[in-house]
Amino acid sequence: MQEAVVLIFLGDFFFDARCINMANTLIDAGMKLNIIDAGGNNNQYRGSNIYHINLPDNGVIKYIKFYYQIKKIVSKINPQIIIAGDLYSLPAAVSFMKANIIYDSREIYTQHAGMVNKPIQQTFWSWVEKIYINKAKSVLVTAQSDVLLINKLYMDVNIFLIYNFPSIKIKTHKNYSLREKLNLSKDSKIFLYQGVLHCGRGIKTMISLLKYFPNVEAVIIGDGPYKNSLYNYSKNNNFLKRTHFIGRVKYDELLQFTKDASIGFSIIKPITQSYVNALPNKLFEYALSNVPILASNLPEMEKFINKYKIGKTVPFNDLKKQKEAITELLINKNLFINKESVKHLIWEKQENKFLQAIK
Numbered sequence: 001m002q003e004a005v006v007l008i009f010l011g012d013f014f015f016d017a018r019c020i021n022m023a024n025t026l027i028d029a030g031m032k033l034n035i036i037d038a039g040g041n042n043n044q045y046r047g048s049n050i051y052h053i054n055l056p057d058n059g060v061i062k063y064i065k066f067y068y069q070i071k072k073i074v075s076k077i078n079p080q081i082i083i084a085g086d087l088y089s090l091p092a093a094v095s096f097m098k099a100n101i102i103y104d105s106r107e108i109y110t111q112h113a114g115m116v117n118k119p120i121q122q123t124f125w126s127w128v129e130k131i132y133i134n135k136a137k138s139v140l141v142t143a144q145s146d147v148l149l150i151n152k153l154y155m156d157v158n159i160f161l162i163y164n165f166p167s168i169k170i171k172t173h174k175n176y177s178l179r180e181k182l183n184l185s186k187d188s189k190i191f192l193y194q195g196v197l198h199c200g201r202g203i204k205t206m207i208s209l210l211k212y213f214p215n216v217e218a219v220i221i222g223d224g225p226y227k228n229s230l231y232n233y234s235k236n237n238n239f240l241k242r243t244h245f246i247g248r249v250k251y252d253e254l255l256q257f258t259k260d261a262s263i264g265f266s267i268i269k270p271i272t273q274s275y276v277n278a279l280p281n282k283l284f285e286y287a288l289s290n291v292p293i294l295a296s297n298l299p300e301m302e303k304f305i306n307k308y309k310i311g312k313t314v315p316f317n318d319l320k321k322q323k324e325a326i327t328e329l330l331i332n333k334n335l336f337i338n339k340e341s342v343k344h345l346i347w348e349k350q351e352n353k354f355l356q357a358i359k
Contacts, residue, residue, distance in 0.1 A: 002030060002031060002032040003031045003032065003079075003080045003081060004031070004032045004034065004077060004078065004079040004080055004081070005026050005031045005032065005033050005034070005079055005080070005081040005082075005083065005358075006033075006034045006035075006036060006073075006074055006077055006079045006081070006082045006083070006093075006099075007019060007022060007023060007026070007033060007034070007035050007036070007083045007085060008035075008036045008037075008070055008082065008083065008084055008085055008089035008092065008093060009035075009036070009037045009038075009085035009086060009089065010037075010038050010066060010085075010086050010088040010089055011037060011038055011039065011086075012037060012038065012039030012040070012041065013035050013037040013039055013041075013045065013050060014039060014041045014042070014045075014250050014251065015039075015248050015249075015250060015251060016085075016251065017164070017166060017167075017251045017254075017281050017285075018085070018104070018106055018164055018281070019035075019037075019085055020045075020167075020251050020252070021166075021167050021347045021350075022083065022085075022104075022354065023035065023045060023046070023048065024046070024167065024169070025347075025351045025354055025355065027046050027047070027048060029355060031081075032048075033048040034048060034049050034050075034051065034073075034077050034079065035048055035049070035050040035051065036050075036051045036053065036069075036070055036073055036074075036089075037050065037051075037052060037053070038052070038053050038054075038055050038066065039052055040052050040054070051073050053065070053066055053069045053070070063088060066088065066089075066092070067091060067092045067095075068092075070089065070092035070093070071092055071095055071096070074092070074093075074096050075096070078098075079096075079099050080099055080100065081099055081100045081102065081358055082096060082099045082100070082101050082102065083102040083104060083358065084101065084102065084103050084104060084136070085104050085106075086104065086106070086109065087103075087105070087109035087110075087125060087128065087129055088109075090103050090128070090129070090132045090133070090136070091128060091132055093136075094132045094135045094136070097135070100137045100138075100358065100359075101135060101136045101137055102136060102137060102138050102139075102140065102357065102358050103132075103133060103136040103138070103139045103140070104140045105133075105139055105140060105141050105146065105150065106140070106141075106142050106164060107142070107146075107274050107278075108146060108149060108272075108273055108274040108277065109125060109129065109274075110122055110125050110126040110129055130153075130154070133150075133154055133157060134154065134155075134156060134157065136157075136158075137158065138158050138159075138160055138357045138358065139157050139158065139159050139160070140159075140160050140161075140162045140354075140357060141159060141160070141161055141162070142161075142162065142163055142164040142279055143161075143163075143277050143278075143279040143300045144161060144300070145276075145277040145299060145300055146161075146277050147159050147161055149273065149277065160353060160354075160356070160357035161353075162350050162353055162354050162357065163279070163284075163345075163350055164279065164280070164281040164284070165281070165284045165345050165346050165347045165349065165350055166255075166281060166284050166285045166288050166346060166347060167346060167347040167348065168288070168346045168347070168348055170251065170252055170254065170255050171255055171288055171289070176256040176257075177260060178190070178219065178256075178257045178259075178260035178261075179260050182217070182219070182244050184217055187215065188215055188216065188217055189213070189215055189216045189217070189262040189263075189330060190216070190217050190218075190219055190260060190261045190262045190263075191206050191209065191210070191213075191216055191217070191218045191219065191261070191262065191263055191265060192218075192219050192220075192221070192257075192258065192261035192262075192263065192264050192265065192286075192291065193206055193218075193219070193220050193221070193222070193264075193265045193266075193282075194220075194221035194222055194249075194254065194257070194258065194264075194282050194285065195221075195222050195280060195282050196222055196223070196224040197220070197222050197223060197224030197225070197226040197227045197230060198224055198225065198226050199226050199229070199271075200268065200269040200271040200272075200275055201226075201266070201267075201268055201269075202265060202266065202267025202268055202269065202296070202316060203220060203226070203230055203265075204229075204230065204233055205265075205267050205316070205322070206218055206265045206267065207230065207233060207234055207237070207239050207243055208237070208239075209322065209323070209326065210239050210242055210243075211237075211239075212323055213326065213330075216242070216262070217242050217243075217244060218234075218239070218242060218243045218244065219244045219246060219257075219261065220243070220244065220245050220246065221246040221247070221248075221249055221254070221257055221258075222246075222247070222248060222249075223247055223248045227245065230243075230245075231245065254285065255285060255288065255289050258285055258286065258289040258291060259289040259290065259291070261286070261289070261291045262291070262292075262329075262330060262333070263291065263292055263293070263294050263326060263329050263330070264282065264283075264285075264286030264289075264291045264292070264293050264294070264311075265293075265294050265295075266278075266280055266282055266283055266293065266294070266295040266296065266301065267294065267295060267296050267314070267316050267322070268280075268295070268296045268298060268301070268316065269296070269316045269317075270296070270298060270316070275298075276298055276299075277298075277299075277300055278296075278298060278300060278301065279300040279301060279304065280301075283295065283301060283304065283305070283310075283311075284342075284345045284346075286310075286311075287308070287310045287311075287338075287342045287345055288342055288345070288346065290337045290339070292310065292311045292312075292329045292333055292336035292337065293305055293310055293311025293312070293336070294311060294312055294313075294314065294322070294325055294326060294329060295311060295312075295313050295314075296313065296314065296315070296316045297313040297314060297315055298313075301313060304345075308338055308341040308342070308344075308345065309335075309336060309338050309341065310336055310337075310338055310341070310342070311329065311336050312325040312328065312329060312336070313325075
């Protein structure tokens, strides 16, 4: 008999790399997967049912409705394993204690950018995590520094380090061209940011650097609460004609866009502990697409970028070093493309650890 697994995520499953990677592994392992999300796309993924929960954009009602709808759906499925794909899914997952509960703490949720200057929300979600995290059989994290932090905050937590690497299966061999889509000349260069649009992720820095590189266009793939601020910044600084907002792209199509970039950006400002510990999957998506990386010299990112020689790291606030690093990356791009090393930075190298963690 197939083991029934429920994967819960407060977001759109089809746009989330980690959820799709976990889903593919579970399906390939012969498990009966059911997905609960807050999206609105197809109701199936590779033969697995997807239950979409329609939620308001903001407010307490959003989380209350999510909680009760999850309980209703899960009680009908009666799974052996429940994976809470984020902190917001954890309370509802824990309410069904007959199953093995897995908490995917893909970032330090109580310390991410959305909590900055929101002490009430931060206190509430810190309380939620403290109450429920020890009820999970396993806690998954994406960086070694997160292992240390969670061990410091909570006692007796069973932690598994599962890196947020991209799957080799999404590496495209198609001839789709981002340059053609945006009508960019063959001689122009592309600065790329992909991911959720939040403050502190260096997107404005990337745009501002256009001033020093006149033959460069900035491309932003993703959506989020910071989009209007970025648009207005580009407009007010006369960069709007050279700044292109693509919007969200489905995970299985993403690298079709990524591969045309000249440099992939992740200049994160350490405004929270979550950002200090950051090891975003975009780094490895850039690397898999043979795109050199420019990132902050924060410990986790610097460790991987230097070890695998896939880019340059710089202080988030040092314009001189950023300009120097960009010049070197543009001139010597091939020095920062390491096809052999990148073979180690893929989800397929994490699958066995992930399956061990959920058993």
